[in-house]
Amino acid sequence: MSLNKFSKLFEELDSNNSINKKVNSLTKYFKSNSNLNNIWTIYLLIGKRNKRFISGKSLREYYSDIYKMPLWLIETCYTKVGDSAEVISLLLQDKLPEKDIKEDISLDELINNILPNFFKLDENQKKSYIKLLWEKITKDNQLIFNKILTGTFRIGVSKGLVTKAISNMTGIDESIILHRLMGDFEPIEETYIFLINKKLEQRELAYKPYPFQLANTFDEKIKETTSIKQYHFESKWDGIRSQIIKRANNISIWTRGEELVNKTFPELIKIISDLKNDFVVDGEILIWDENKNMPEDFSLLQKRLGRKSPSIKIQNDLPIVFVAYDILEINGNDIRNKILSERRNILEEKFLNSISEDQTIASKKIKITKLLKMNSWEEVEESKNSARNINTEGLVIKNKNSKYLPGRKKGNWWKYKIDPMQLDGVLIYARPGSGKRADLYTDYSFAIWENNKLVKFANAYSGLNNEEIKELDKWIRKNTLERYGPVRSVKPELVFEISFDNIQISKRHKSGIALRFPRITKWRKDKNIMDADKLENAMRMIRS
Amino acid sequence: MINSKQNLITQTIKGLYCEPAKIWIDPNRPVEKAIITHAHADHFTNGCREYICSIETGLLLRKRFGNNINLKTIDYDKKFSINGIKFSLHPSGHILGSSQIKIIAGSETWLITGDLKRQKDKTCKSYEKVKTDFLICESTFGLPIFNWESTDKIIDDITKWVSQSEDSISILFCYSLGKAQRLLSELNSQKLTNIYVHKSINKMNLIYKRLGIEFAEAKIYDTNLEICNLNKSLLLLPPSLNNKNFLRKFKKVRTGFASGWMSIRALKKRSGFDKGFTISDHADWNGLVKTIKESEAKRVFLYHGDGESLANFLRDKEDLNIKQLNEIK
Numbered sequence: 001m002s003l004n005k006f007s008k009l010f011e012e013l014d015s016n017n018s019i020n021k022k023v024n025s026l027t028k029y030f031k032s033n034s035n036l037n038n039i040w041t042i043y044l045l046i047g048k049r050n051k052r053f054i055s056g057k058s059l060r061e062y063y064s065d066i067y068k069m070p071l072w073l074i075e076t077c078y079t080k081v082g083d084s085a086e087v088i089s090l091l092l093q094d095k096l097p098e099k100d101i102k103e104d105i106s107l108d109e110l111i112n113n114i115l116p117n118f119f120k121l122d123e124n125q126k127k128s129y130i131k132l133l134w135e136k137i138t139k140d141n142q143l144i145f146n147k148i149l150t151g152t153f154r155i156g157v158s159k160g161l162v163t164k165a166i167s168n169m170t171g172i173d174e175s176i177i178l179h180r181l182m183g184d185f186e187p188i189e190e191t192y193i194f195l196i197n198k199k200l201e202q203r204e205l206a207y208k209p210y211p212f213q214l215a216n217t218f219d220e221k222i223k224e225t226t227s228i229k230q231y232h233f234e235s236k237w238d239g240i241r242s243q244i245i246k247r248a249n250n251i252s253i254w255t256r257g258e259e260l261v262n263k264t265f266p267e268l269i270k271i272i273s274d275l276k277n278d279f280v281v282d283g284e285i286l287i288w289d290e291n292k293n294m295p296e297d298f299s300l301l302q303k304r305l306g307r308k309s310p311s312i313k314i315q316n317d318l319p320i321v322f323v324a325y326d327i328l329e330i331n332g333n334d335i336r337n338k339i340l341s342e343r344r345n346i347l348e349e350k351f352l353n354s355i356s357e358d359q360t361i362a363s364k365k366i367k368i369t370k371l372l373k374m375n376s377w378e379e380v381e382e383s384k385n386s387a388r389n390i391n392t393e394g395l396v397i398k399n400k401n402s403k404y405l406p407g408r409k410k411g412n413w414w415k416y417k418i419d420p421m422q423l424d425g426v427l428i429y430a431r432p433g434s435g436k437r438a439d440l441y442t443d444y445s446f447a448i449w450e451n452n453k454l455v456k457f458a459n460a461y462s463g464l465n466n467e468e469i470k471e472l473d474k475w476i477r478k479n480t481l482e483r484y485g486p487v488r489s490v491k492p493e494l495v496f497e498i499s500f501d502n503i504q505i506s507k508r509h510k511s512g513i514a515l516r517f518p519r520i521t522k523w524r525k526d527k528n529i530m531d532a533d534k535l536e537n538a539m540r541m542i543r544s
Numbered sequence: 545m546i547n548s549k550q551n552l553i554t555q556t557i558k559g560l561y562c563e564p565a566k567i568w569i570d571p572n573r574p575v576e577k578a579i580i581t582h583a584h585a586d587h588f589t590n591g592c593r594e595y596i597c598s599i600e601t602g603l604l605l606r607k608r609f610g611n612n613i614n615l616k617t618i619d620y621d622k623k624f625s626i627n628g629i630k631f632s633l634h635p636s637g638h639i640l641g642s643s644q645i646k647i648i649a650g651s652e653t654w655l656i657t658g659d660l661k662r663q664k665d666k667t668c669k670s671y672e673k674v675k676t677d678f679l680i681c682e683s684t685f686g687l688p689i690f691n692w693e694s695t696d697k698i699i700d701d702i703t704k705w706v707s708q709s710e711d712s713i714s715i716l717f718c719y720s721l722g723k724a725q726r727l728l729s730e731l732n733s734q735k736l737t738n739i740y741v742h743k744s745i746n747k748m749n750l751i752y753k754r755l756g757i758e759f760a761e762a763k764i765y766d767t768n769l770e771i772c773n774l775n776k777s778l779l780l781l782p783p784s785l786n787n788k789n790f791l792r793k794f795k796k797v798r799t800g801f802a803s804g805w806m807s808i809r810a811l812k813k814r815s816g817f818d819k820g821f822t823i824s825d826h827a828d829w830n831g832l833v834k835t836i837k838e839s840e841a842k843r844v845f846l847y848h849g850d851g852e853s854l855a856n857f858l859r860d861k862e863d864l865n866i867k868q869l870n871e872i873k
Contacts, residue, residue, distance in 0.1 A: 014809070015818050015819040015820075016798070016818055017816070017818050069688065070857065070860070072856075073687075073688065073853055073856075073857055076687065076850075076853050077687050077688065077689045080687060080689065080808065080850075081808055081809075081810065082810050083809070083810075086808075086809060087689060090689040090690075090691065090807060090808075091688055091689060093693070094688070094829075094830065435810065436810050436813050436814060437810065437814075438808070438810035438811075439808070439810065439811070440810075440814070
């Protein structure tokens, strides 16, 4: 159980593109290592709330100080490499002795005892401590060590791979392993024993959320091939997807990101504890406008999420509701294998039964999503297109006969999203991406016309394919006007179609507008910069 | 500026130019007279009236680009004179035949390193230290993140990588001239019994063998070869064959790339190879710093790659008169 072995595993996973080979490597590794080592390995690989002991930026500054290398030079290296831990490990290769056989460190010792020391030290002490550690670690382990230090463990080993490997090894179904990996994760031996335990006990999974079912993007062909009667139609809420668990008076609210948010929404806890039955329900947390009886804009929810323990005033100013749309467990029984229409009946009949006489308080804060009556696909289309009027993202279309399954199972749930808003913008700035996209200009800023000046209105990182990114990267290097650190301003010449989900007035942005989830949907090679949109057009979108 | 009129060497759209001798160095389009530093395709252009290069470079150029080019070959270290300007070629350690060019006009000495490497390489003469007043030095890997490991370590890694493959063929992409031969000169036939090389690599090998350079035993890869026999073997291919269409014929295949750029994980990931081996025929950061210092040059120009950082670093630290030359387009 050691840094050495983990480092070797990393190297093996990193040098095989085939998923099968990765799974095999992992399985082999799990079989030949101790439980404690394995659970730390899983902890690091699935990257669940990995602790950051030192920020990447501090790490670079410490290196600069210790080895007297100018910081600007390290920063240049950083833009080339895209990862602080990797930059440092590359720079260190030259500073450490060639032959270095050193003592191995266990992952448990490292993460539990050695690294937490950083939290107790002042800046100068941190610097000497890090130097000491660097000199203790072999060259081959530097990348891993610095990645653990900065809490940036991502090597394309997803939860999926870990799940597959454990399932492979134990013969237990993947969905059960996935379930066991949900929620809190404590890297101790017991957790590993629990993960690989071949006996299944419902009780063991108490407090754990179920793996969420996700929706696929709606395929227009479905309109031709299936009958509308097969489906439930619901609004697609633009909130925080969450599961509420109530089991023997223990209540937990888990988001899809597997964060426990009981403290963020104290008003829900109170109401839930008044409900008669035990259950696990799936739904969405939203800020609700009582008068209009529809959700507020997502930006308000973001504001609310920023408060980890909100005051009564915040609770009143930004009132939340939970809209339930599925029930996965009732009074201790896992009902995910029942079909959706049956689960819906149970949700309607059993979920909101309150102990107290006054049910109105509960029904104000907790709702059950309405099923939308649709008689034809034309109506579905219309309903989707008018979603923006009621602040939803479109529709979710669910197969009445589907079980509740983890992940994106084709044919069960479809999301039918409203068409995005679009503006044509001119590329004005670019900067290199990080990680896989280091040293490649992939982060762009776009401008639109305000009178006869170009003003920046959006940053977008995604939407182009690899060929386009390469082509654009070349163009950016050739057409740079000025450099500001890693950022380049470029000749205003290229026009792109920018899509976004929403647009709002914003005082923080120069253009006066802020976009929700802007992305590039087309490189408009057919357009020149005079064809780009005007700020007035954007303003009109807000008003309409 | 390098392009001030007094300078012996100037930068032109066709490449580096020595005006008094009317000669270009590695020109990128046809000129009257050219000195070729080494036989890589991006340093050679067809259609020049006359080429001057080292004897080994001459052999390689003829093999690659045909017999009908007008070549004049010169021994290393031997002086020759054009229009009263004195020239000599010196090993740069990059690949077989690669040369630095020393140019003397009156009391002034210039040195153009061409591509260079400071690591040992059994397939070519080692880099020769040359003192100069003016230095034009390559800077392909001009950042301190580039620290080459010993050749032995990389060869060991490659050997392990191939031996550990259970049922697939290990394809290692590498430049067919220089890198491939360097690998073959280091690999051990006892440890790796099944090595195959692409015919473009073999074509170059013949010249090396004629010069007495020894290689690990390798068979020529033939497209008609039974693929199943290739399991557990190492196949060296030029990078141009790294495409899905070509690789599809191998059922189980792992790919690697041998290049200095593979030290950066993002570049490795983006290029889609399973494995990267950081082995380069260029100088790393320390190699460049050492080369520049040892030359004792009073003015230094850097070309190729990101020389700006190296220039800024040495200017601050050593108070050196140094600048980056950007490509003229």
